[in-house]
Amino acid sequence: MKILIMGCGRVGARLASLLDEDGHEVTILDNDTYSFRRLPPSFSGTALFGNGTDEEALKKAGIEDADIFVAVTQGDNRNVMACQVAKHIFKVPRVVCRIYDPLRAEMYSALGLETISPTKVFAQLRREKIEG
């Protein structure tokens, strides 16, 4: 599968290298090339400098024939905007958006984005651990 990841932070870099190991065609986008240090030397995908909320940059990263777009930058709003561009402008079949703020995540789920709120997931996991 062709996978485009926006944001080469800890999560983005790790996800990229895992998917790369599994044999997918991975492109990872970040607006700071220093972030690419997080990618392992074995990474065989493409690391590209660019702003994921910019249509031109997304085109360069090959969004037009991507099967999945994943937005995992630090900014909820940046992720939301990039995902809406991917979904509504480029019609990427599957778009996944990380949104820390649970309320915002709920709203965008209702608007049709596939969202994941680490805040909610982690709190839930902790609660289950603590309460046994």
Place this chain on the structure above:
Amino acid sequence: MYIIVVGGGRLGYYLLKALLNEGHEVLVLEKDARICKTITDELGSVCFRGDGCEAATLAEVGTGRADMFIAVTGDDEDNLVACQVAKHKHNVPRTIARLRNPKNAALFKKLGVDVTVSATDIILEAIEREVPTHPVTQLMSLEEKGLVIVDVKISAASPMAGKLVKDLDMPKDSKLAIIIPAEGSAQVPTAQTVLQAGDQIIAVTPENTKEALRNALGGK
């Protein structure tokens, strides 16, 4: 009117002042405590500290009864999300977003923002207006209707000088609104009006036939 402004930067600050002067009920949402304090000290309790992208904050300031919601932070994505939350969670009838990147205009419209304002585009339009040799300049765009109002100058060299209005090969849905002759008062053109060199014409045309109108009136 109750108007909420997101972002208390320079743009937000002067917007707030102007809207208050016009007698509106205005509230600025600003994340930065220091900026918030400055505004409050100077203009009274018209600034609320909080994130304008959060539904909970917006609920707290009564966004549900707001007539207008204006997002003017320095980040396009923040302005987009703030407007979307206002629209979808609080049903604000009119949302306005400031754009840094003018290319985002179409996207924002598609995603439900009612009006976008781009400083880049406004300055470009101003430059176009100020260039005196340009025969057709855009004065204003009526975005909802997809129309633009343009200003056309008939030069002495123009093949249109001396022609009747009815003989012009006007694109569909383009209308000449007013003719301002070099001397004398403005008049509403009729089919029998003769165009003269030095005339200034104000016309209304659909956005996509601006070029065709330009050609019809002899401008290049």
